[in-house]
Amino acid sequence: MARRSDHSREELREMTLTAAENIVVEQGYEGLSARKVATAIGYTVGTLYLVFENLDDLILHINARTLDRLHARMTESQANSGDAVDYLLQLGEIYIRFANDDPHRWAMVFEHRFSEDRVVPAWYQEKIARMFAMVEVGLEPLAKNRPQQEVTQAARALWGGVHGICILALTDNLGIVGVDSVQDLTQSLISNYLKGFTSHSSVQ
Amino acid sequence: MARRSDHSREELREMTLTAAENIVVEQGYEGLSARKVATAIGYTVGTLYLVFENLDDLILHINARTLDRLHARMTESQANSGDAVDYLLQLGEIYIRFANDDPHRWAMVFEHRFSEDRVVPAWYQEKIARMFAMVEVGLEPLAKNRPQQEVTQAARALWGGVHGICILALTDNLGIVGVDSVQDLTQSLISNYLKGFTSHSSVQ
DNA sequence: ACCTGAACACCGTTCAAGT
């Protein structure tokens, strides 16, 4: 058992985060508990509350890391091909692959409800906003004469859509199996949406 | 306190379902517990396990009712206008309105993870499939020369998309407020997707 | 100063025992 001052506050935080992530990866976020994390790091449960406010706070920090990893994947594939449609299709492919490769951590980002009184901090919301901002940048070459506000809306509609396919597939609510089918659906949504978005006929 | 044989099995089931639904509506599905339901119907907690297998089973039946109400709303607005695009826009509008009017019960359908060993029965999966089938029917007039399989895929992509906007909006992950904005995004997704879907140019 | 460990107020689920 760990003794006092065996680890600095920073070390304790890092150990706690890593242990909690491992539990989520292996057992899903329903399987996460303060007592399990404490046992995994060799401290008693009270110790967790010295380094995190509560479980919500711990989950928030795990989710932040997950969003950072997703963001890294999405920025790796820069739009060097030059084709805007290809770039957005790539982002979609990356999103689905990320969710499929790490379903439990990805699901915790979007399925965990923070308790009502907890205010999600701005730096966290920024990590979500950043993803939509990338889609916006990808859309810009396709939206020459449109006001920025329309591009923002389009990014939200399109990426909300990609997200929906992703989450329905992972929860077996789409009647399909296999990551390839999910990729097909996503590519179909993106390419058809973009065809509509770039066509010259009016919506009405 | 209720005494033995005060209620038939059927009455008990109905009381339990209704009490549980009220708790979910008021407190969200995180607030649902077997003990709260038991107290609400005036029985002890053990009684719940005489009429439902466990909490998952109870939730499954509440979700079934929610899906039935959603289906009723979606069938009320029959495609009597004759315009296929309008019809699908209407379905989207109904979906968003339903989720917004009854967020806690709607969220439980799509956010509750059933425990791994529990097999979701076919009659339940059918209620999900039915929703996608309606979208398929709506798409058919727009897909004259396409094989059925493509229409099925399109329905999943499009409705997965609508669902994604809906769930991100309800969980405050879209950076928007107000049901009108969500409706705008949904209409934008559907109309652009359909423009792409019905255009004659090839995807590639 | 740092961490413990016991306490409090909850959970889901089971099942012998009571009427």
Next chain:
DNA sequence: ACCTGAACACCGTTCAAGT
């Protein structure tokens, strides 16, 4: 036959007490 209520194995969170 029907329901109880106590038990079991868990929870999140707090905080006086120990070293």
